Amino acid sequence: MEIIKVKDYEEMSEKAANIVIEHMKSLKRPVIGFATGSTPIGLYNCLVKKYQQKEVSFKHATTFNLDEYVGLPKENKNSYHYYMHENLFQHVDIQPENVHIPNGMAEDLEQECMTYDRLISKNKIDIQILGLGLNGHIGFNEPGTSFKSRTHIVKLDQSTRKANARFFQSIDEVPTKAITMGIETIMESKKILLLVSGKKKADALATLLGNSDISEEFPASILRQHNDVTVIADEEALKKINE
Numbered sequence: 001m002e003i004i005k006v007k008d009y010e011e012m013s014e015k016a017a018n019i020v021i022e023h024m025k026s027l028k029r030p031v032i033g034f035a036t037g038s039t040p041i042g043l044y045n046c047l048v049k050k051y052q053q054k055e056v057s058f059k060h061a062t063t064f065n066l067d068e069y070v071g072l073p074k075e076n077k078n079s080y081h082y083y084m085h086e087n088l089f090q091h092v093d094i095q096p097e098n099v100h101i102p103n104g105m106a107e108d109l110e111q112e113c114m115t116y117d118r119l120i121s122k123n124k125i126d127i128q129i130l131g132l133g134l135n136g137h138i139g140f141n142e143p144g145t146s147f148k149s150r151t152h153i154v155k156l157d158q159s160t161r162k163a164n165a166r167f168f169q170s171i172d173e174v175p176t177k178a179i180t181m182g183i184e185t186i187m188e189s190k191k192i193l194l195l196v197s198g199k200k201k202a203d204a205l206a207t208l209l210g211n212s213d214i215s216e217e218f219p220a221s222i223l224r225q226h227n228d229v230t231v232i233a234d235e236e237a238l239k240k241i242n243e
């Protein structure tokens with residue numbers, strides 16, 4: 001794993017945007033995997049800015065998001081469809097038919113997972129953005145998820161629902177289930193860019209970068225087996241590494 005140490009959230013976002021753009025420019029039809037949550041918002045802001053400055057175009061890009069809550073319609077402000085539209089897609093020249101986000105409202109959720117996974121297998125992801133969960137989750141693959149998992153429905157950990165309750169009126173409104181790309185699906189991405197910022201993430205990052213075992217109890221540990229992972233972490237997140 002390559003580790004890029006940066007000062008703060010802004011620098012992390014800027015570096016990440018530069019890496020994504022460079023990668024996009026090197027490919028005719030780039031396939032990008034996006035994440036949601038607080039971590040990549042700065043990256044999306046930078047991408048929008050650089051699009052406006054004509055440094056990048058999304059015209060030929062195809063995108064796949066990691067996950068979506070089950071039971072939230074696209075128009076719901078907490079859905080990841082809404083998030084992506086608000087933070088990135090409405091501001092750039094992406095073709096709507098090239099945007100893929102799991103449909104958490106599908107009547108047949110199992111079928112939705114299979115269809116989504118097959119589509120990713122057909123359009124290999126060139127660069128996948130990831131955030132790091134406090135418990136080591138990637139996507140919504142909670143501790144204990146099989147490293148062999150493909151896109152599937154998950155029951156969200158109480159700790160994850162609590163961490164995400166900040167976006168909702170109350171924790172009771174946080175969905176209990178989500179659709180997520182599986183760990184094996186994520187690992188098939190050609191390149192992975194993991195963004196980690198803030199002191200809240202220091203323990204999780206120390207576990208990831210420490211010498212602990214690669215274990216399903218800490219899903220992100222599998223990234224150590226991928227041959228092209230770049231971690232961009234800021235000083236606060238790295239605090240527990242050199243202690």
Ligand code: F6R
Nearest residue numbers: 035036037038039131132133139
């Ligand atoms: C989001 C996702 C999650 C988040 C993780 C960190 O699509 O899949 O794994 O990346 O929960 O979330 P934040 O960035 O809010 O700390």
